Amino acid sequence: MITGACLCGANAFELDAEPGPVTACHCGQCRRYSGFHAASIDYEPDTLRWLRQGHLTRFTHPSGSERIFCGRCGTKIGFRYADGGLSLEAGLLDSPTGARMAQHIFTADKGDYYDIADGLPQQQQYGSET
């Protein structure tokens, strides 16, 4: 079981599943949103149980994806892909998470001020490993 809560405590959840691999996304959208780059785990909707919900705010990008965050404290909570898939931000998971970073995606768009040096697989876009 994985648990997590936002910074102000308005939102808390349990995820009734083993954490899947953590994916780091370096696309321009995730970089603007997070301030660095994103890290998230995919999950199935029926495994997520909300303990509290408050100030949940959704932003739909023109590309069709949706960002979910706490409008009170700004904690990044989740992401809905344009195709409906769901992911949770790794940063709000309680430790020990039992999760591990597994890959970097959209590395062609990564910021110019940092290097990726952890030896994990990198995909310049997503869906075709390079």
Added chain:
Amino acid sequence: MLTGRCLCGDVTFEVTAEPQGASACHCGQCRKQSGHVWSSAFVPRDALRIEGKVAWYEASAAARRGFCPRCGSFLFWAAHDEDTMSFALGALDEPTGLRLEKHIFTADKGDYYDIADGVEQR
């Protein structure tokens, strides 16, 4: 001059001084608010020109954290007792001309990743 904006573009900013202390923060507050790790640099407060509405949240009595209320982008951090403000490196338009100088609060880092880039850790 460096410029930046949030994901939706409602908040934009200009940096009119040389940024200092480019760092990646692994503290628990930044990890939650960024979704992973927050990277930033700072300038004197009057060298950061912000346009648009920013939502501020005080996770502690020492500092405030600024994000876009529409798209959620985590943009700014400022300690109450300092006359500087930090801005998110991820929000910057490129090229930034900056290099990450240090990882901070690494004792609080998440357990699901390693820091392996050789940059100084504190």
